[in-house]
Amino acid sequence: MNHTVLFKFNADKAHNRIAVERIFRAARPLVWHAWTDAGILDHWWAPKPWQTETRSMDFREGGRWLYAMAGPEGERHWSFMHYTTIRPETFFASHDGFCDENGVVDPSLPTSTWENRFEEQGDQTIVSIDIQFETLEDLEKIIEMGFKEGFESGLNNLEEYLAANAPS
């Protein structure tokens, strides 16, 4: 059996776009639920040791998710995900950026647009994500805003996870 998890990552540098594809070993309704329910997002969205803390979630077109990336030193980077299009269990698009704890958008920080597609493949689900940045320079800032410190331990988590799930 093939244990390699599909994870495609393609950067289109000329158009500031990144296309990602990832397969999850769960049925589409469950995967959709995990992407759109704040209680579940809080468990996986932030790379450890960062934590996701939802302040409010309004998952409908025009609504938004307001959450913080909480760092190990107690720092909080507030973010929003503004939902622009939702087709249940199939597709949602959002406009993402940074704000304060009241959701007031910080226009000096980068925003990006995400389009997420959910497709069934047997009892698994393929999620395809197209992320559009204004410039790729924004990536530097986005990574700085809550992930940098998380990388090393996050990668350790990943290695542990991969080791635990390696084919025997």
Add this chain to the structure above:
Amino acid sequence: MKTRRDVFQAIADPTRRAIIMLLASAVMTPNALAQHFQTSRQAISKHLQILSECEMVKQEQQGREIYYHLNAEKMREVEQWLEQFKQLLAVRFSQLDQVLEQLKSQKS
């Protein structure tokens, strides 16, 4: 705000990206480069100046001509940010894998 002079600014402009592509294939003088564009020679010089300040290109004087060539080292900065972002997503998704396993076992 201080103007950034880094690889991201270098590739932010379509003409500069085209210049980078051209220089990736051959060392060129500003005149030779300008022939590939509709814009003025001055506009190309300005882009070359920015690319030099971003350390994306290097100049070399040969007789009366200045030749530009690509500083390939610099392009790797973008690759580093892309790689970090890729790793971020990889970590995030592996956490989601774990969450999905938990949800599945709760349901059954």
